[in-house]
Amino acid sequence: MEGRGESIYIEAFNRSQRLLSRCFALELDASTLVSVTPLIQGFPKEEDKVTQDSLPSIFVRMVEWLPLLERSDASYGICHGMMTLANSYPTHIDAFLIIYLEAIALSSSHLINSKEQTLAFQLLMNMSETANTGYRTNDCCKNPGVFRPGTDDPVNASNIIFKKSDVQEHLDQVLKVTLQQAKEGNDYIVRAAMYARFAILVQEKKPQWYSRVGIHDYGIQVQLKKIDSKAWIKHDLIAALIRLRGYAKSLSKKFAISEETQGTMDEWQSLLMRWIYDPELDKTRDLMVKYHVILALKNLQEGPFDETSNELFRARDWVM
Numbered sequence: 343m344e345g346r347g348e349s350i351y352i353e354a355f356n357r358s359q360r361l362l363s364r365c366f367a368l369e370l371d372a373s374t375l376v377s378v379t380p381l382i383q384g385f386p387k388e389e390d391k392v393t394q395d396s397l398p399s400i401f402v403r404m405v406e407w408l409p410l411l412e413r414s415d416a417s418y419g420i421c422h423g424m425m426t427l428a429n430s431y432p433t434h435i436d437a438f439l440i441i442y443l444e445a446i447a448l449s450s451s452h453l454i455n456s457k458e459q460t461l462a463f464q465l466l467m468n469m470s471e472t473a474n475t476g477y478r479t480n481d482c483c484k485n486p487g488v489f490r491p492g493t494d495d496p497v498n499a500s501n502i503i504f505k506k507s508d509v510q511e512h513l514d515q516v517l518k519v520t521l522q523q524a525k526e527g528n529d530y531i532v533r534a535a536m537y538a539r540f541a542i543l544v545q546e547k548k549p550q551w552y553s554r555v556g557i558h559d560y561g562i563q564v565q566l567k568k569i570d571s572k573a574w575i576k577h578d579l580i581a582a583l584i585r586l587r588g589y590a591k592s593l594s595k596k597f598a599i600s601e602e603t604q605g606t607m608d609e610w611q612s613l614l615m616r617w618i619y620d621p622e623l624d625k626t627r628d629l630m631v632k633y634h635v636i637l638a639l640k641n642l643q644e645g646p647f648d649e650t651s652n653e654l655f656r657a658r659d660w661v662m
């Protein structure tokens with residue numbers, strides 16, 4: 343993506359955040375906005391009054407005014423803008439996604455590229471792809487020109503190991519790297535929840551689209567299998583547990599259909615129970631991780647349930 347395509351993406355990314363923040367009366371962090379040069383001429387006027395009823399059609403107009411081959415740049419911008427705002431307001435994930443699904447329903451069936459995909463399908467798959475990206479460990483936070491904090495924590499690969507000289511000589515960089523690492527982890531956890539909730543809301547509100555998205559369970563199985571390994575990543579584990587809670591009921595029903603996966607939920611429940619007491623699994627004895635394990639175990643034992651974004655991120659339960 344470069345040139346005009348990048349400018350279209352950035353404009354849609356910024357507008358998505360601004361429109362959603364006005365719609366729900368949320369404070370927008372201006373640092374998440376990106377300057378765009380040159381400005382794209384022709385973007386529909388940005389409305390001052392935005393409601394949950396009007397926003398879906400606004401999003402559609404943001405995409406449909408563009409030539410067919412440029413629409414994917416705008417739709418990706420809308421997706422990423424929505425997800426960026428959700429990082430700050432994760433309890434609003436469901437509300438954001440409902441607006442997004444309404445925009446899909448309103449979109450035309452005009453071709454957007456040579457593959458005969460409809461605009462609705464493009465929007466749908468963009469959100470699925472955007473919400474299912476992976477977590478990056480602290481390589482993304484390193485500044486080799488200043489110092490390189492270690493990555494060799496034997497019990498938590500997402501942790502950052504600093505030397506005494508790092509703190510004494512580069513304290514500003516230590517603070518910056520640590521805050522960035524925590525942000526990357528939190529954002530990844532929110533994306534995992536958003537993916538689960540998107541799959542469920544598609545199933546509940548637009549079942550005719552469900553076969554296009556489905557519940558892709560491979561990622562969560564990979565994440566949860568790491569629990570039983572020697573090296574695990576704290577953010578990865580918490581993301582898997584929150585993602586599991588976001589669609590545990592639906593995932594359980596899906597697994598029950600296949601003979602190959604019928605015992606999967608029981609295996610996970612047993613593994614989570616072991617985590618509570620087995621030092622071979624929980625080498626850090628991290629209370630916050632144990633707390634998320636308990637919340638997931640509670641969901642499976644008492645349900646399972648598909649927990650809403652408000653339930654997943656309510657203040658008393660949202661700890662890392």
